[in-house]
Amino acid sequence: xxxxxxxxxxxxxxxxxxxxxxxxxxxxxxxxxxxxxxxxxxxxxxxxxxxxxxxxxxxxxxxxxxxxxxxxxxxxxxxxxxxxxxxxxxxxxxxxxxxxxxxxxxxxxxxxxxxxxxxxxxxxxxxxxxxxxxxxxxxxxxxxxxxxxxxxxxxxxxxxxxxxxxxxxxxxxxxxxxxxxxxxxxxxxxxxxxxxxxxxxxxxxxxxxxxxxxxxxxxxxxxxxxxxxxxxxxxxxxxxxxxxxxxxxxxxxxxxxxxxxxxxxxxxxxxxxxxxxxxxxxxxxxxxxxxxxxxxxxxxxxxxxxxxxxxxxxxxxxxxxxxxxxxxxxxxxxxxxxxxxxxxxxxxxxxxxxxxxxxxxxxxxxxxxxxxxxxxxxxxxxxxxxxxxxxxxxxxxxxxxxxxxxxxxxxxxxxxxxxxxxxxxxxxxxxxxxxxxxxxxxxxxxxxxxxxxxxxxxxxxxxxxxxxxxxxxxxxxxxxxxxxxxxxxxxxxxxxxxxxxxxxxxxxxxxxxxxxxxxxx
Amino acid sequence: xxxxxxxxxxxxxxxxxxxxxxxxxxxxxxxxxxxxxxxxxxxxxxxxxxxxxxxxxxxxxxxxxxxxxxxxxxxxxxxxxxxxxxxxxxxxxxxxxxxxxxxxxxxxxxxxxxxxxxxxxxxxxxxxxxxxxxxxxxxxxxxxxxxxxxxxxxxxxxxxxxxxxxxxxxxxx
Ligand SMILES: Cc1cc2nc3c(=O)[nH]c(=O)nc-3n(C[C@H](O)[C@H](O)[C@H](O)COP(=O)(O)OP(=O)(O)OC[C@H]3O[C@@H](n4cnc5c(N)ncnc54)[C@H](O)[C@@H]3O)c2cc1C
Numbered sequence: 001x002x003x004x005x006x007x008x009x010x011x012x013x014x015x016x017x018x019x020x021x022x023x024x025x026x027x028x029x030x031x032x033x034x035x036x037x038x039x040x041x042x043x044x045x046x047x048x049x050x051x052x053x054x055x056x057x058x059x060x061x062x063x064x065x066x067x068x069x070x071x072x073x074x075x076x077x078x079x080x081x082x083x084x085x086x087x088x089x090x091x092x093x094x095x096x097x098x099x100x101x102x103x104x105x106x107x108x109x110x111x112x113x114x115x116x117x118x119x120x121x122x123x124x125x126x127x128x129x130x131x132x133x134x135x136x137x138x139x140x141x142x143x144x145x146x147x148x149x150x151x152x153x154x155x156x157x158x159x160x161x162x163x164x165x166x167x168x169x170x171x172x173x174x175x176x177x178x179x180x181x182x183x184x185x186x187x188x189x190x191x192x193x194x195x196x197x198x199x200x201x202x203x204x205x206x207x208x209x210x211x212x213x214x215x216x217x218x219x220x221x222x223x224x225x226x227x228x229x230x231x232x233x234x235x236x237x238x239x240x241x242x243x244x245x246x247x248x249x250x251x252x253x254x255x256x257x258x259x260x261x262x263x264x265x266x267x268x269x270x271x272x273x274x275x276x277x278x279x280x281x282x283x284x285x286x287x288x289x290x291x292x293x294x295x296x297x298x299x300x301x302x303x304x305x306x307x308x309x310x311x312x313x314x315x316x317x318x319x320x321x322x323x324x325x326x327x328x329x330x331x332x333x334x335x336x337x338x339x340x341x342x343x344x345x346x347x348x349x350x351x352x353x354x355x356x357x358x359x360x361x362x363x364x365x366x367x368x369x370x371x372x373x374x375x376x377x378x379x380x381x382x383x384x385x386x387x388x389x390x391x392x393x394x395x396x397x398x399x400x401x402x403x404x405x406x407x408x409x410x411x412x413x414x415x416x417x418x419x420x421x422x423x424x425x426x427x428x429x430x431x432x433x434x435x436x437x438x439x440x441x442x443x444x445x446x447x448x449x450x451x452x453x454x455x456x457x458x459x460x461x462x463x464x465x466x467x468x469x470x471x472x473x474x475x476x477x478x479x480x481x482x483x484x485x486x487x488x489x490x491x492x493x494x495x496x497x498x499x500x501x502x503x504x505x506x507x508x509x510x511x512x513x514x515x516x517x518x519x520x521x
Numbered sequence: 522x523x524x525x526x527x528x529x530x531x532x533x534x535x536x537x538x539x540x541x542x543x544x545x546x547x548x549x550x551x552x553x554x555x556x557x558x559x560x561x562x563x564x565x566x567x568x569x570x571x572x573x574x575x576x577x578x579x580x581x582x583x584x585x586x587x588x589x590x591x592x593x594x595x596x597x598x599x600x601x602x603x604x605x606x607x608x609x610x611x612x613x614x615x616x617x618x619x620x621x622x623x624x625x626x627x628x629x630x631x632x633x634x635x636x637x638x639x640x641x642x643x644x645x646x647x648x649x650x651x652x653x654x655x656x657x658x659x660x661x662x663x664x665x666x667x668x669x670x671x672x673x674x675x676x677x678x679x680x681x682x683x684x685x686x687x688x689x690x691x692x693x694x
Contacts (some may be wrong), residue, residue, distance in 0.1 A: 087671055094662045095686060183661040278685055313686035376661060386654070386688075 044215035045291075051221065051242035055081040057514050058222055058243045059250055060208045060284055063093035064184065064500060065483025065507035066250030067191035067202075071155075072511025074198045078245060082200065085207040086230055086279045089192060091252045092484070093503070095277055095314060096184030099166060099176045099374075100504075101497040102148040103141065107177050110162035115173050117141040124498060127170045127346040128457075128491025131297060135464055136489045139509070140502050147504040148177065155190040164374065167327060167433070168496040170346035176497035182319070182375050184500065205229065207236060208284055211247060211479070213291045219247050219478035220520065230279055244519035246478040248510045249468070250503075251284035253456035253484035255301070260286070261453070264299035274453040275304055275314035285485055288460040292470040293479070296487030298458035302494055303451035305350035309360055310388045310448055317388050319375030320447055322496075325363030328372050328436050330416050331449065332364065333357045337399065337408025339416070342428035348493040351451040360448040362402050364395075364413070367441040380445075389447045398444045413439050455494050459487035466510035480514050482506035561585065561612035586612040601694045607675040609694070620675075635669045642666060657683065657691050 056078035059066045066082060074080045088094070102108070103115045121141040125132050151157035158180035167174035179186035192202065203226070210223035221243045225236035254260055255274045260282040262268055274280070289295055306326070308317035325331055326343040333340045340361075341353035354361045373380050383389035392398040395413060399406040417438035419425045425432060459481070460468055466482050467475035483503040490498065553573075559566035562584040564573040574581065581589075589612060593600045600609075610620070620634055621627035636642065642665035646658040657672075659665045660683070671682040672693050679693040 087668065088663065090662065181661050185662045189664075312684075312688045315687075382654075 045210070045212045047212065047214070047220070048223070048240040050240070052239040053081070054242040054244065055079045056243070056245040056519060057081070057248065057511075058083065058241055058246075059248045060222075061091060061250035061252055061483070061485075062089040062188075062192070062202045062204075063091035063250060063252055063483060064096075064188060064191070064503035065093075065252075065485075065510070066091075066248065067188060067195055068504050068507025069248045069250060069480070069482055069511035069514070070200055071191060071195050071198065072508050073245075073248075073515045074195065074200050074511075076512060076515030078515045080200055081241065082195070082202040083206040083208055083224060084202050084204045085228055086277070087204055089202050089204060090185065090188045092277050092280055093184045093188040093252075093500075096188075096500065097314070097318065097374075098179035098181065098183040098186055098500075099168070099497040100144075100148065100151075100179070100187075100500040101168075101171065101176050101495070102144045102501065103175060104145045105148055105159075105165075105175070105177050107159065107162040107165045108173075108175060111165055111174065113165075113173050113175070115175055117144070119172055120144065120175065123171050124490065124495060127348075127493040127495050129493070131300075131491030133296075133488035133491075136462070136506075137491075139464055140489055140498065140505050143505045144501045147501050147508070150508070151187060151190075151504070155187075155194045157187050157190050166322065166374065166497070167344075167431070168322065169326060169344045169350065170493070170495045171497075178374060187500065187504075205236070208251070208287070209238070211287050211291050212240075213476070213479075217477055218520065219243070219291065219476060222247060231281075243478065244521065245517040246480055246514040248466075248514055249284055249288055249460070249479070249481040249485050250483045250507060250510070251485045253280050253459075254282035254285060255280050255453045255456055257281040261301060261456070264458075265301050268301060268453055272303075272453055273307075273309075273313075275307060276454070285459060288468060288479070288481065288485070291479070292472075292476060293460040293468045293481075294471050294473075296458055296461045297491070298456075298487065300457040300492050301453060302347055302455040302457060303351040303355075304454035305347055305354055305451050306449060307452040307454075308388050308448055309450040311386065314452075314454075315388065316375055316379050316383050316386075317447055317449070319379050320365075320370075320373050320383055320389055320445075321363050321449060323372035323374055324365035324369040324380075324445065325447065325449075327433050328369035329363060329365030329439060329445075330412060331361050332404070332409060332412055334359065334362050334402050334404045337405045338412050339427060342425070342430040344430050345428075346493050346495060347454075354449060354451055360450040362404065363447045363449050364398065364409070364439065365445045366439045367443055368437040369439065370445055383447070384445075389445055391443045391445055393442050393444075395444050398446050402446060402448075455490075455499065456484060457487065457490045457492065457494050459485045461488060462486045462506070464509070465513040466506050467513065478517065478520075480510040482510040555617075557617045559611075561608065561610075561614075562588075584612070585614065602679060602692050605676060606673055606679060606694065610675070630670070630675075632668045632670065635673075639669075652691075654689050657689070657693075 057073045057080045059070045059082045062082055062084040070080050070082050103117050103120050108115055121138055124137045160178045160180055164178055165174050166176040168176045205228050207225040207228040208222055209225055211219055212221040214220045222241050224239050226239055228236035255276040256278055258270045306318040306321035330339055331343050332338055341350055370380050384391050396406050399409045420436055420438055462481050466480045468479040468481050470476045489502050553567040556566045562581040620630045646665045649658050650656050673679050681691045681693050683689050
């Protein structure tokens with residue numbers, strides 16, 4: 001039995017099938033009942049006898065959000081320290097697919113696509129089941145263009161040709177801009193270069209262990225471990241950093257923290273794979289709660305519907321699934337040979353639908369469809385070589401190889417082809433690409449799809465200045481958060497390509513806000 | 522009765538602790554000593570408790586890396602990944618000091634030291650461009666600048682850092 005199969009059985013056995021209405025299998029437990037200790041209960045932290053180091057701003061995490069904050073704070077004249085616990089910088093941002101949602105980009109312009117911040121906001125709120133904090137979501141939708149311009153003009157990020165602009169699930173229009181190399185590294189490495197140019201450094205293998213909150217309510221410093229060796233909790237040397245303006249938490253999500261994620265979503269057992277880097281764990285988020293930060297929607301954990309059980313991590317299959325299958329092909333249940341969901345529904349709807357069938361879905365495309373595959377050059381070839389995507393001369397062979405009833409598969413393809421002619425998907429109302437061609441040209445391609453844990457929407461509460469909000473509803477002085485560690489922007493579901501822009505918008509806001517803070521001494 | 526049982530238990534516990542101490546103390550599992558002045562081929566200088574090689578292995582005392590390679594070729598009995606990289610260095614004439622300097626408290630070696638002898642990373646990446654399933658010395662994430670030490674450990678088994686997220690089955694020397 002393959003690993004993927006274990007995962008499939010475990011997931012469906014653990015009650016996905018039984019969830020009434022199929023809604024929100026992963027989510028659903030309100031954070032309100034979690035009973036995190038408040039600052040009042042925990043009491044103020046003891047101050048160290050001696051501070052080993054001093055800075056104005058301490059940034060925790062070296063991904064999109066952390067580096068954006070670091071650059072802004074540094075440019076505003078603050079002294080900045082950036083901590084990264086792993087031996088390499090970049091977190092999830094450096095393994096990210098590099099796709100960024102932008103309203104009004106030059107790419108949209110070149111393609112003649114009409115869009116507006118309100119339309120993006122509406123898409124985010126719809127997918128988010130209106131659980132998004134509207135004022136936070138609005139910041140992202142309204143400042144996406146500004147963040148994009150900052151990437152291009154200020155730090156020198158390169159994006160692809162406008163013809164590769166993507167129309168991703170849950171978005172009303174094509175607005176997702178891939179970086180030139182289809183990786184977030186194009187952004188994060190340019191951020192790092194900028195930060196270095198400003199005289200900053202990122203200290204890797206340095207772990208934030210504890211925040212220090214003074215009796216007066218202000219976060220005044222941190223206990224860190226230098227020379228830390230992930231994942232050894234006690235490794236490295238303890239040091240105390242005095243932080244005069246504030247700490248910016250930019251420690252990312254917790255998709256790889258099996259123990260913590262199971263406290264929020266017990267069905268996300270260890271066998272459920274994740275697309276994230278191994279260091280995507282929850283200790284910083286828990287520390288934010290311990291000092292009194294308010295938890296927001298922590299149990300809303302996203303699984304990616306475009307993941308393949310036949311490769312590790314995020315892999316390359318998502319590129320194939322997104323273009324060739326979801327935009328220019330179809331996805332069927334191998335048992336029935338039929339489509340079962342709009343291939344462009346938001347991630348949660350698709351992931352839940354696949355899981356509800358109890359086994360991997362089959363994505364189908366053809367020689368025309370495969371041309372829309374994103375990813376680095378040669379992605380389709382690599383996927384075929386690695387056996388993740390399989391290639392067939394006929395649809396019949398494709399069906400046979402996946403134990404699917406050929407007649408039903410053929411009917412599904414014929415139906416879809418007929419919808420292209422009339423312009424409406426009669427079964428699921430999926431948006432049909434104007435330039436889509438019927439699925440009929442050999443070779444035919446198939447990919448198995450089974451969801452993996454991908455994004456944690458919830459986190460600590462922030463306001464529009466990226467200040468962390470306490471259980472008492474007031475900002476915690478000297479504490480900021482941005483990126484995946486903060487909750488509320490996405491509500492129930494994060495739309496594809498909105499994380500990059502969320503991290504950049506709020507990272508920059510956090511950096512600017514913290515630099516303005518009055519230093520204590 | 523109860524008291525007696527406790528006593529026996531206590532005695533048994535003390536005995537097993539003592540046994541454990543003896544076993545640990547005997548060096549059965551002790552790590553080899555690091556004798557900085559030892560020649561690369563002089564296994565016994567550090568591996569005092571257990572011979573590092575089987576008895577049938579020819580005497581290595583006066584051998585260097587070239588001599589090893591007379592028998593251990595790429596095709597036959599390949600040494601890649603078999604011998605800790607520090608041993609390869611030592612056999613090749615690169616002493617402990619060459620990397621760590623003259624000191625009693627050796628520190629971790631920064632990547633610049635590697636590059637100083639092995640040459641620029643871009644050149645290395647060019648050399649390994651045809652390695653399957655993909656070039657290990659460049660990636661979309663870090664370009665050619667991933668720290669050598671993340672894969673090529675000197676004093677423990679080397680690892681494949683990419684394997685955290687990818688299924689590339691590299692054999693890491
Ligand atoms: C494979 C993959 C592909 C993706 N593709 C896309 C995409 O194309 N478009 C999109 O919009 N989103 C995408 N996402 C989501 C997006 O990449 C993440 O949400 C985003 O990178 C989070 O950025 P961040 O700055 O908040 O955190 P990260 O980039 O994860 O950085 C946080 C850093 O903090 C460090 N850290 C954590 N705890 C500590 C501690 N105690 N002490 C010190 N350091 C600590 C971590 O090691 C990490 O390096 C993708 C995610 C993954 C995993």
